[in-house]
Structure formats: C-alpha cells, structure tokens
Amino acid sequence: MSANVGGIDRILRILVGLALIAWAAVLGGPVWAWIGVVPLATGLIKFCPLYPILGMSTCATKK
Numbered sequence: 001m002s003a004n005v006g007g008i009d010r011i012l013r014i015l016v017g018l019a020l021i022a023w024a025a026v027l028g029g030p031v032w033a034w035i036g037v038v039p040l041a042t043g044l045i046k047f048c049p050l051y052p053i054l055g056m057s058t059c060a061t062k063k
Contacts, residue, residue, distance in 0.1 A: 003046035006059035013043030 005013065020036025023029035042048045051057055 001047055003059050004051045004057040005042060005046045005048050006057075009058040010043045010046060013039040017041070017043060 017036040017038070017040025020029075020033045021040065024031070024033035024036065046059075
C-alpha cells in the first residue's frame with residue numbers, strides 16, 4: 001500500500017473530514033455527516049483505496 005494522496009488533496013481531505021465531523025458532533029448536524037471520517041482517514045494515512053481502481057494518484061512522481 002503505497003501513498004497515492006499528496007499535497008493539496010491531502011490537506012483538503014483532512015479539512016473537509018474535520019469540518020463534517022465537527023458539524024455532526026458539535027453542531028448537531030445530520031447523521032450522514034459522520035462520513036467525514038472517510039476523507040479524514042484517507043488524508044491522514046495518505047492512501048485512497050478508490051484511486052488505484054481509477055488509475056489515479058495525486059502524489060508527486062518519483063524520479
């Protein structure tokens with residue numbers, strides 16, 4: 001399992017994940033907002049399981 005989430009993609013995933021979780025937990029948002037755990041986790045571990053299926057990667061290419 002190599003990293004396939006990098007840079008701005010990683011930062012956006014973490015921010016969106018935290019925002020959704022805060023909305024659900026603190027502000028009483030809808031139950032579906034707990035889906036924020038997914039982008040938060042993929043941002044923290046730098047791996048998105050959907051990217052290999054789609055043949056994508058946002059990490060910088062290694063030379």
